[in-house]
Amino acid sequence: MAAEILSARGIDVTIYERKPSVGRKFLMAGRGGLNLTHSEDIEPFIQKYQDRADYLGPIIRGFPPQALRDWCEGLGEKTFIGTSGRVFPETFKASPLLRAWIKRLEHQGVRFMLNHEWGGWDGHELIFNTAKGQTKITPDATLLALGGASWPRLGSDGTWVNILQKENVKIAALQPANCGFCVDWSDVFSKKFVGQPLKTITASFLGHKIHGEIMIAAKGIEGGPVYALSSYLREEINKAGAASLLLDLKPDFTLEGLTDRLKKPRARKSLTNFLRSAVNLSDVAVGLLMECPDRAALGDYPAEKLALLIKHYPLNLRGTFPIDRAISTAGGVMFDSLNENLMLVDKHGVFVAGEMLDWDAPTGGYLLQGCMATGVRAAHGIMSWLNLK
Ligand SMILES: Cc1cc2nc3c(=O)[nH]c(=O)nc-3n(C[C@H](O)[C@H](O)[C@H](O)COP(=O)(O)OP(=O)(O)OC[C@H]3O[C@@H](n4cnc5c(N)ncnc54)[C@H](O)[C@@H]3O)c2cc1C
Structure with a gap:
């Protein structure tokens, strides 16, 4: 995004990329439908950046969701608003957009140096490692993305963390965001339910409630509501070593309504069959109830207590899934190491944008919007820096 803005102003831009092609994660983001941004009003949109909203607010206002949609449409990819308010290209994919984007950049004179891995600085020179050895360059300005x-x-x-730490740039530890969480399933539960969705539940933590579907994974849980609550859950685990996610397994029933249903005579039905027939609880949800530490006594629970467990099921999460499976990364270059144009205050002429900055947001289009908007801000910062020089 920065390369596009700068090259359109006649500035000579080269993109260095360690991989044999650019935009691999962008393409991956398009695999399940490229959620570019979100259509909600700008204020609630900005609040999705939580305690970084103060930094990102002005940056997002400088390149708001509509500007990102216009940009996408300018590249020939019409956008639409999905039922949840999320914005996608009509094709859902990232590949046509990336192809058109690269073509535009090449047309504007941007050079791509692929298979070039940035390895830090030697004085003022940037070092790149390639299959043919090292090369060094001294640009007028650098954007790290x-x-x-x-x-x-x-x-x-x-791997840039070590390089920047040596330059005394302040970095908040990189942590998984929009990630799954570890649960110790029993063998019985894993064998039966791994890979299955726990549908139409409400997950809540610290007063934040999200309705949706949770996927049962071999070592825990994944899915929309889990990702949406991931920053709060991760912080609790960092502090306390575990977090208790509350699940409402029957959100369409009130506690009273559910209790009444559970007061029906069980006849000779097993608890599992009774739960299926009386309240239409899914097999996965029943399996989950059977995972509770008190499972041996569940059959003797009075209706009130059983209903309470179904409406407030505490799922013990004991860690995040590893960062290499997360959708995004929290932590990164701290904003107090940067000026308002995203230039490192102790390394003039070096700017930072995208996910390597210390911000975090839920899925829903906020990640790409944050990356693109910080790219735009850095490009404008680079232009004023070059004029000042
Ligand atoms: C499965 C998945 C689905 C996602 N879906 C969505 C979605 O629908 N909507 C959304 O908003 N976000 C989504 N995201 C997140 C989004 O893709 C990222 O937030 C975004 O791509 C980050 O952009 P970036 O430019 O900061 O970094 P990246 O896209 O990670 O790009 C950084 C580039 O720098 C290169 N690089 C790194 N180190 C070096 C080095 N030392 N030398 C040279 N090159 C280097 C990398 O190879 C890479 O190409 C998804 C992510 C994943 C994993």
Whole structure:
């Protein structure tokens, strides 16, 4: 995004990329439908950046969601708003957009130096490692947009942390964001339910409630509501070593309504069959109830207590999934190491944008919007820096 703005102003731009092609994570983001941005009003949109909203607010206002949609449409990819308010290109894919984008950049004179891995500085020179050895360059300005540390095989692995720390840049530890969480399933539960969705539940934590579907994974849980609550859950685990996610397994029933249903005579039905027939609880949800530490006594629970467990099921999460499986990365270059144009205050002429900055946001289009908007801000910062020089 920065290369596009700068090259359109006649500035000579070269993109260095360690992989044999650019935009691999962007392409991966398009695999399940490229969620470019979100259509909600700008204020609630900005609040999605939580305690970084103060920094990102002005940057997002400088390149708001509509500007990102216009940009996408300018590249020949019409956008639409999905039922959840999320914005996608009509094709859902990232590949046509990336192809058109690269063509535009090449047309504007941007050079791509692929298979060039940035390895830090030698004085004022940038060092790149290539198959043919090292090369060094001294640009008038540098933008670092090296991504976070999730899905490292796509190119972003966070190895820049060591390089920047040596330059005294303040970095918040990289951590998984929009990630799954570890749960100790019993063998019985894993064998039966791994890979299955726990549908129409409400997950809540610290007063934040998200409705949706959770996927049962071999070592825990994944899915929309889990990702949306991931920053709060991760912080709790960092502090306390575990977090208790509350699940409402029957959100369409009130506690009273559910209790009444559970007061029906069980006849000779097993508890599992009774739960299926009386309240239409899914097999996965029943399986989950059977995972509770008190499972041996569940059959003797009075209706009130059983209903309470179904409406407030505490799922013990004991860690995050590893960062290499996360959708995004929290932590990164701290904003107090940067000026308002995203230039390192102790390394003039070096700018930072995208996921390597210390911000975090839920899925829903906020990640790409944040990356693109910081790219735009850095491009404008580079232009004023070059004029000042
Ligand atoms: C499965 C998945 C689905 C996603 N879906 C969405 C979505 O629908 N909507 C959304 O908003 N976000 C989504 N995201 C997140 C989004 O893709 C990222 O936030 C975004 O791509 C980050 O952009 P970036 O430019 O900061 O970093 P990246 O896209 O990671 O790009 C950084 C580039 O720098 C290169 N690089 C790194 N280190 C070096 C080095 N030392 N030398 C040279 N090159 C280097 C990397 O190879 C990479 O190409 C998804 C992510 C994943 C993993």
